Amino acid sequence: MNVPEDLLYTESHEWVRREGDQIRVGITDHAQAELTDVVYVELPKTGASYEARGTIAVVESVKAASDIYAPAKGTVTEANKALESNPALINTDPYGEGWIFVLKIDDPSALAGLKDAAAYKTAIG
Amino acid sequence: MSAAASKTTPLYDQHLKLGAKIIPFGGWLMPVQYSSIMEEHLAVRNAVGMFDISHMGELVASGPRAGEWLNTMLTNNVAKLEVGTGQYTFLLNDEAGIIDDLILYRIEDEKFLLVVNASRIEDDFEWLRAHLPGSATPATAEVRLENQSDRYAGLAVQGPKIGELFAALFGEGKELPARNQIAQFDLGGTKLWIARTGYTGEDGIELFFPAADAAPVWNQILENGKSLGIRPCGLGARDTLRLEMCYPLNGSDLSPEHHPLEAGLGFFVDLTKPQFTGREKLLREKRAGLSRRLVPFRMKGKSPPPRPHYKVFRDGEAAGELTSGTLSPSLNYGIGMAYLTTPAPKPGEEIEIEIRGQKFPAVIEKKPLYKKP
Numbered sequence: 001m002n003v004p005e006d007l008l009y010t011e012s013h014e015w016v017r018r019e020g021d022q023i024r025v026g027i028t029d030h031a032q033a034e035l036t037d038v039v040y041v042e043l044p045k046t047g048a049s050y051e052a053r054g055t056i057a058v059v060e061s062v063k064a065a066s067d068i069y070a071p072a073k074g075t076v077t078e079a080n081k082a083l084e085s086n087p088a089l090i091n092t093d094p095y096g097e098g099w100i101f102v103l104k105i106d107d108p109s110a111l112a113g114l115k116d117a118a119a120y121k122t123a124i125g
Numbered sequence: 126m127s128a129a130a131s132k133t134t135p136l137y138d139q140h141l142k143l144g145a146k147i148i149p150f151g152g153w154l155m156p157v158q159y160s161s162i163m164e165e166h167l168a169v170r171n172a173v174g175m176f177d178i179s180h181m182g183e184l185v186a187s188g189p190r191a192g193e194w195l196n197t198m199l200t201n202n203v204a205k206l207e208v209g210t211g212q213y214t215f216l217l218n219d220e221a222g223i224i225d226d227l228i229l230y231r232i233e234d235e236k237f238l239l240v241v242n243a244s245r246i247e248d249d250f251e252w253l254r255a256h257l258p259g260s261a262t263p264a265t266a267e268v269r270l271e272n273q274s275d276r277y278a279g280l281a282v283q284g285p286k287i288g289e290l291f292a293a294l295f296g297e298g299k300e301l302p303a304r305n306q307i308a309q310f311d312l313g314g315t316k317l318w319i320a321r322t323g324y325t326g327e328d329g330i331e332l333f334f335p336a337a338d339a340a341p342v343w344n345q346i347l348e349n350g351k352s353l354g355i356r357p358c359g360l361g362a363r364d365t366l367r368l369e370m371c372y373p374l375n376g377s378d379l380s381p382e383h384h385p386l387e388a389g390l391g392f393f394v395d396l397t398k399p400q401f402t403g404r405e406k407l408l409r410e411k412r413a414g415l416s417r418r419l420v421p422f423r424m425k426g427k428s429p430p431p432r433p434h435y436k437v438f439r440d441g442e443a444a445g446e447l448t449s450g451t452l453s454p455s456l457n458y459g460i461g462m463a464y465l466t467t468p469a470p471k472p473g474e475e476i477e478i479e480i481r482g483q484k485f486p487a488v489i490e491k492k493p494l495y496k497k498p
Contacts, residue, residue: 037163039452040429042481058481060429062162062452063361084427 001124002029004095008071008111009120015095016071016114019102023111025071026099027059027090030124035061038090043079044101050074052110057100059090068100072110078102134179135278135339143357151244151376153180155360162361166454169325169366172354173284175346176363182246182274183333184239184253188267191237194258197401199229200385200394206231211305211320213393215385216241216249217403221410222381223388225249226373228322230307238307238318240333242375246274256402278339282346283329283366286353291330293349301330315342324363326370326493365451368460369495371421377433378419378448378462386410387464388419389492417466419448421490422476424459428485431461431478438477438484439465447478453495459487460494 003009008016013031017024032038042058050056050070057068079101083089090098105111115123132153140147145156156177158165168174186195196203201214211230218224225245230238241249250272257268282290291301295310302308307320315338323329334342347355364374373379373388385394386407396407410416424431431450436443450461461478470476472491477484 036158037161039163042429058429060452062365062430062454063157065429065432 001033001121002095003117003121003124005117007095008114008116009123010069010071010114011123012069013124014068014071016111018108018111021108022077022102022104023071023074024099024102025068026094027068028120028124029094032091032094032098035059035064035066036091037061038087041080041083041087041090041100043081043083044076046076046079048076050076050103056103059087059100070103071114072103072105073107074103074105076101077104132180134177135336136177136179136343139340139343140177140357145357145359148360150360151180151242153243155180156357158359158361159357162359162365163454165356165358165362166365168354168356169284169327169329169358169362170455171285172356173282173286173290173329173350174325174356174358174362175343175350176281176283176358176360177343178279178281178331179277179336179339180243181279182239182241182243182249182272183277183279184241184246184250185236185271185273186239186253187233187236187269189235190258190267191235191269192231194268195229195237196398198253198256200401200403201229202395202398203229203231203237208232208234209302209306209308211307211322215390215393216252217384217401218252218381219402219406220381221384221403221406223375223379223383223385224252224381226375226379226385226390228320230318230320232307232318238333240279240331244376246272276336277333278336278342280332280343280346281323281325281329281363282332282350283323283325283327285328286350286355287327287329289353290346290350290355293353294346312342313345317342324372325366326372326495326497327366362454364449365454368449368451368462369453369455369493371462371492371494373419373462374449383419383464384410387415387417415469417464418470419462419464420470421460421462421492421494422478422487423453423456423490423494424478425475425486425488428459428478429480431459431480431487433461435461436479437463437465438479439470439474441477444476450478455495461487465489
């Protein structure tokens with residue numbers, strides 16, 4: 001399972017890439033493999049604010065709908081509109097074209113609680 | 126996981142070997158998918174796919190009066206069932222509530238195979254046993270009923286390439302049974318009942334044979350189907366395939382709260398028979414006019430996939446909930462079924478489905494939702 005070294009990870013299988021005072025977020029390779037066949041993504045609205053661990057998006061496979069959580073408190077600055085017409089990008093390129101949203105975070109220290117690649121690898125066995 | 130959900134079929138190890146994702150279903154641990162529900166679904170529509178249906182139950186009723194007795198227990202007309210033929214039918218309670226939907230095969234003149242839903246095996250068996258003709262009337266006490274579910278493995282092999290696969294397995298000389306027919310075959314020493322039936326809307330067969338031979342038969346079919354693009358398929362694809370055809374799923378679309386007429390399955394109920402359990406209630410319902418109907422629908426625009434229990438709205442008013450719903454892999458839009466009451470729902474009626482607090486437009490359709498191009 002692909003777990004890039006330069007990303008941070010949540011317990012709920014989101015990956016987090018720091019980009020200045022913003023974070024780009026998607027779901028991990030492990031998560032997309034578990035979900036399989038992503039057929040619909042409900043994106044957050046640009047400008048909307050979310051609490052840490054609040055439901056911010058929904059990723060749906062044929063079989064189930066899975067909530068995606070905000071890794072930290074912040075405001076959405078971008079959502080990946082490409083997923084509206086091609087939700088399978090989450091399966092084919094989870095760390096690249098399959099990103100879901102960008103969040104401007106209020107407090108960068110809130111990311112301290114996230115896992116690094118080694119810890120995430122251990123968590124998913 | 127509860128102990129109730131811990132039964133495994135004789136193919137469980139094969140599923141694990143193939144990397145299946147396992148879920149509890151009707152008291153069994155079953156593969157929901159191997160690699161991808163979409164790919165498995167399309168393999169059945171375009172080539173051929175194989176499902177483990179060993180969890181399903183096999184009851185055998187035999188004896189000189191077996192047919193006569195079954196005709197009073199089931200809704201379809203057993204008298205019209207010739208040897209070597211199957212019919213879809215219902216087992217109803219006294220109030221015409223659906224205990225189970227099943228296929229009844231007449232495998233010999235005085236011997237019948239009932240293939241029933243996994244979660245209903247014990248209920249069906251107990252219900253039937255309790256209603257066996259009693260010894261008080263010796264003339265009819267000639268029915269033997271056995272639950273042979275644990276002795277049988279079952280496979281469904283479905284898809285347009287079934288003819289080629291069948292020829293590869295049995296040689297060019299052997300012919301597929303005709304639609305709804307069942308016959309016995311030999312595969313490497315294993316005696317198989319093979320029926321031209323299925324739950325996908327594609328041409329295909331269902332095989333019932335001794336559980337001990339499950340793995341070799343499974344692997345022989347996979348091997349012979351390799352060049353045809355065969356895929357092992359899980360319950361996920363089984364559900365999307367059947368819903369595109371509007372075939373009901375017991376426990377979701379059918380239950381003791383519903384009768385076959387309101388489920389739109391009156392074709393499999395012979396009300397002209399003089400007597401069968403539930404008949405009086407069905408006649409009353411029919412005379413009064415059905416108060417609700419199970420109807421298929423499709424989503425009109427882009428929407429999240431509809432799912433069971435989502436709410437339905439008619440003219441802005443809450444009107445029930447979905448009994449089934451999914452994204453259709455063949456059609457690439459959301460589809461589902463729901464019971465609607467008055468006014469009588471008609472194809473073309475616009476409805477709304479509530480998904481996470483937002484209403485999405487949908488339209489009532491005719492059966493089936495998917496037609497082969």
